[in-house]
Amino acid sequence: LTSSPKRSGLYVIHIAAEMAPVAKVGGLGDVITGLSKALQSRGHLVEIVLPKYDCMEYSRIKDLRLLDAVLESYFDGRLFKNKIWVGTVEGLPVYFIEPLHPDKFFWRAQYYGEHDDFRRFSYFSRAALELLTRAGKRPDIIHCHDWQTAFIAPLYWDLYYPKGLNSARICFTCHNFEYQGTAPASDLGSCGLDVDQLNRQDRLQDNSSHERINAVKGAVVFSNIVTTVSPTYAQEVRRAEGGHGLHSTLNFHSKKFFGILNGIDTEVWNPATDSFIKVQYNANDLQGKAENKDALRRHLGLSSNVRKPLVGCITRLVPQKGIHLIRYAIYRTLELGGQFVLLGSSPVPHIQREFEDIANHFQSHDQIRLVLAYDESLSHWIYAGSDMFIIPSIFEPCGLTQMIAMRYGSIPIVRKTGGLNDSVFDVDDERTPTELQNGYTFLTPDEQGMNSALERAFSHYLNNPSSWKQLVQKVMDVDFSWETSAAQYEELYSKSVARAKAAAAGR
Ligand code: ADP
Structure with missing residues (x-):
């Protein structure tokens, strides 16, 4: 030895x-x-x-x-x-x-x-x-x-x-x-x-x-x-x-x-050097992010060339993660005119089956795609290609995906619990200093809560593109290193x- x-x-x-x-x-x-x-x-x-x-x-x-x-x-x-x-x-x-x-x-x-x-x-x-x-x-x-x-x-x-x-x-x-x-x-x-x-x-x-x-x-x-x-x-x-x-x-x-x-490991999760994504980019050059979004949409068979927010979600599908709210967000995103990509898999057979049904339902849909697998390379691409990222957890000890999402300029929409409460601060919360505001949060783990945060994010994205861009640039610069x-x-x-x-x- x-x-x-x-x-x-x-x-x-x-x-x-x-x-x-x-x-x-x-x-x-x-x-x-x-x-x-x-x-x-x-x-x-x-x-x-x-x-x-x-x-x-x-x-x-x-x-x-x-x-x-x-x-x-x-x-x-x-x-x-x-x-x-x-x-x-x-x-x-x-x-x-x-x-x-x-x-x-x-x-x-x-x-x-x-x-x-x-x-x-x-x-x-x-x-x-x-x-x-x-x-x-x-x-x-x-x-x-x-x-x-x-x-x-x-x-x-x-x-x-x-x-x-x-x-x-x-x-x-x-x-x-x-x-x-x-x-x-x-x-x-x-x-x-x-x-x-x-x-x-x-x-x-x-x-x-x-x-x-x-x-x-x-x-x-x-x-x-x-x-x-x-x-x-x-x-x-x-x-x-x-x-x-x-x-x-x-x-x-x-x-x-x-x-x-x-x-988070800022060497592994770095849009400026990430070899899993199509085009590397940084906060001062967001053209690359747009190109990743388009490439991701094409790769998954979603419609492209329209300014629609793409909502991402990468998770183990277990009750802790707010399964019913993830399901709700998929349908609500569609109603609000957005696109949704979920990457996840479940160790719980009935949850896996439920999401397989949803995946099949949207199999050839041009706005929604569910990939029920563990796929490291696709995960990088979704962080890079999404505009928003949902984490509606019932409880969340820390959560890494909100931090990774921010590093790639995807705005987190999260339930205020555990580590999400320590890392995501609502852009509309006047009690939080502006420099810390970096996403959308909601407290009650129900459809209304999820919807209010999702609607606010959509409205910001669609009605105020220049302020949205500033928000994207800001969250990419937050230091989540170890x-x-x-x-x-x-x-x-x-x-x-x-x-x-x-x-x-x-x-
Ligand atoms: P948890 O530890 O509860 O699963 P975290 O947010 O702490 O949740 O960490 C999740 C990590 O696993 C992140 O790095 C995320 O990108 C990754 N991950 C989760 N599901 C998948 C998947 N289906 N494919 C690839 N990576 C995944």
């Missing part, structure tokens, strides 16, 4: 289930890469540990090689061998763990949604800590993300700290409290955690069932730093309506709980490391 080089900055290891662009399902993948790159450029040593999925984008990994040593890790009372691969993704060193377990945990042709996800990821969490221990790594921070690697926090303190992997503080980021990783308490034993010790109200026991344990709750209890992905969402989840059952736990641990707004957020993480990491050092010196 490789050893870790010495540096003056912090040594941070992210352990996660996703990383863009090699293994991305949603925003989590973007965050792992974006935050890591920003921390690396601030002088820290950053490494990432991922499962070696069969369905990864292998072409985006540089210099992938198998290490000689085989790693043994514990599960279900015995040891299993794992192959360890290393490679470089976006300039970042990544370890990939390939379990040689008969259940072929990461040979499923998909990332999540398997009947044994709890086993797959508790196995991975344990193997990742085993890797760090065997490799003799001495990180300052082990940063785990979402329920899939939430097991890291109790595993670290109960099993690995005593084994000598004891240099680190644990940071846990929850990207969405809807997904908590709950299971019958006995399932926790597979990865070697002590069920009797941990199935307690103040530890991993689920707040609504004494027979179940909750991985995210465990990470909240056992981590030194707990964050979520926007300040507004951090407030929302501390209330009964928004906490998905964890509000009391989060309130109890509020001193170590922070909301930090995600950034710089500010990475500095906030850095501060939390440093303070936590300093506290640990002070405590050790005082002993």
Whole structure:
């Protein structure tokens, strides 16, 4: 196994289930890469540990090689061998763990949604800590993300700290409290955690069932730093309506709980250099944006050469995203004389079917197109070709698509919730300073709310083109880079490391 080089900055290891662009399902993948790159450029040593999925984008990994040593890790009372691969993704060193377990945990042709996800990821969490221990790594921070690697926090303190992997503080980021990783308490034993010790109200026991344990709750209890992905969402989840059952736990641990707004990777999302789009452009030269719009319309078989606003939407189609309002916006856009392009797919069969019906209905329509797929290259093109971008979420921990849309000059129309509330400010809201106003917002998640924002945007676009153009130019210049957020993480990491050092010196 490789050893870790010495540096003056912090040594941070992210352990996660996703990383863009090699293994991305949603925003989590973007965050792992974006935050890591920003921390690396601030002088820290950053490494990432991922499962070696069969369905990864292998072409985006540089210099992938198998290490000689085989790693043994514990599960279900015995040891299993794992192959360890290393490679470089976006300039970042990544370890990939390939379990040689008969259940072929990461040979499923998909990332999540398997009947044994709890086993797959508790196995991975344990193997990742085993890797760090065997490799003799001495990180300052082990940063785990979402329920899939939430097991890291109790595993670290109960099993690995005593084994000598004891240099680190644990940071846990929850990207969405809807997904908590709950299971019958006995399932926790597979990865070697002590069920009797941990199935307690103040530890991993689920707040609504004494027979179940909750991985995210465990990470909240056992981590030194707990964050979520926007300040507004951090407030929302501390209330009964928004906490998905964890509000009391989060309130109890509020001193170590922070909301930090995600950034976006401004190198990947840059209309001036983007090779996925037809014509590169910038805020001072919007002709390219118009050309992308026309090319997109032709590509999708929509009518072109008319000044009609094109509304975009790129999303996982899950209830959180305001499915009924997305559907409503498609029909309402048509009535208002606009065009609509949706790129999305759903892990929920009945939602997928519902949108397939709508897609079929509009199959050869010249104003509406639904593409029910995951398509990275088309996503770039839609950001570039759309004038407006809707995100009517019921709740939204951070949301990245509003920031990406703005970077490409597409004006966001969003529900005021979570990170959308922290990044989109209504152009008609007199209480917001003009320089911050950058989109359209509505509060009540119903058709009226959606319609009022959509109508205002259409009216602005159609009746006042020069002011619309200024708005487009303004939002393209908003700084959504990782710089500010990475500095906030850095501060939390440093303070936590300093506290640990002070405590050790005082002993
Ligand atoms: P979430 O993490 O809840 O899915 P975010 O807004 O945080 O939502 O992140 C969504 C990310 O996934 C964005 O980068 C968006 O462009 C991308 N994305 C979502 N759906 C698709 C799709 N069907 N095809 C391509 N990219 C998609």
